[in-house]
Amino acid sequence: VTDFAAASGIEVFSPVSHTLFDPAEIIEKFLFSSANLKNGGRPPLTYQSFVATAGEPPKPVMEKYSELPPIGDTGGYELLPVPKLEELGYGDLSQEYIPPFRGGETEALKRMRESLQDKEWVAKFEKPKGDPSAFLKPATTVLSPYLKFGCLSARYFYHCIQDVYRSTKTHTKPPVSLAGQLLWRDFFYTVSFGTPNFHQMEGNKICKQIPWRENGELFVAWRDGRTGYPWIDAIMIQLRKWGWMHHLARHSVACFLTRGDLYIHWEQGRDVFERLLIDSDWAINNGNWLWLSCSSFFYQYHRIYSPISFGKKYDPNGDYIRHFIPVLKDMPKEYIYEPWTAPLSVQEKARCIVGKDYPKPVVDHEAASKECRKRMEEAYASNRLGGNPVKGNSSNSSRRKFSDGGQDVPDSSMSKQPRKRS
DNA sequence: ACGTCGTTGTACAA
């Protein structure tokens, strides 16, 4: 677009303002950090090294906007109206269920202020401790869609959080703190910017090469919330209806689809999230799928979320499941996470016959997860044998590409390539 | 070359 505009005499102004930091600058700084003189321009691949390199984010350029900035010289091209939903390919979605979130900057600022008002909550925020089954009042801010669409400035949000911290005695710290969540966002932007083919397994140097299984039937069951595991299905139905689920709920279903149970390619799950999430973000979505599938960033593939016990520990009564899967609403809590174990008389009384009103489980979690662990072990072993020279042996060929500005520099048509501030 | 440490597993014991 930039090239086209330049060739057509259209003025282009691209400040870095969507993220806290300029990803290109972070990569540059990391290159010269003492321990990494020979890293070849690779972005920092751990959160810690990212935070250490990044330091404190710059202040927002402005805190108040009295009007939209003027549109520059369009070089004689006419301005088109904002496209309609149908033109964006969303005409087929029915409107029978209205999701609880509203768009826009006014809504974003209101939502942010409501969250930040509870200073103790902000100061004590710890991401892994949230309750993924909370849906009446979500355990997080749900500001991600507003950040994604530019309704809320990440820097403004960050500095408002810092203001709250200044007014409290103690506060949590990155990576778990609320401010730490914004740093995670920048972490994924930076790695995605500096990694060719970040959004796929093939040709992605930081991604484990894993022979995922093709299985259309299992994939569709997962996508449509028909796996027979109520916890998994409720999450996928919430995704379809709300376009949003709690972070740990996303973990549950992503693990289930990939290394935990179905052993299906993370790119397939990524596509579903990309399409249905109201906060879907190229860098963050791909980054988290790489993470959860143990393809990059995180490698403890024997740590598998249980589709039964994980949800149960937050919501033993199964209220979340009952809300999103009404057919299960009268299933006694003893069986709601495993309805196929309920005696037939119980199923009849609950008016929910497993296999008829609600699906039988598509896989046996015990057996499937065991098989997945084995497959992951094999995949990792073959990666070590040189299937994917992530490190070591072919150091030159794999590293030079980042630094010499050649063909493998991130494709500007794919990544949201930040420009230097002008 | 090697030690440290990593936002978010589970089941079980104490």
Add this chain to the structure above:
DNA sequence: TTGTACAACGACGT
């Protein structure tokens, strides 16, 4: 609530 086995990865920094 905290600690342990399970079985053991890789980025980073010294």
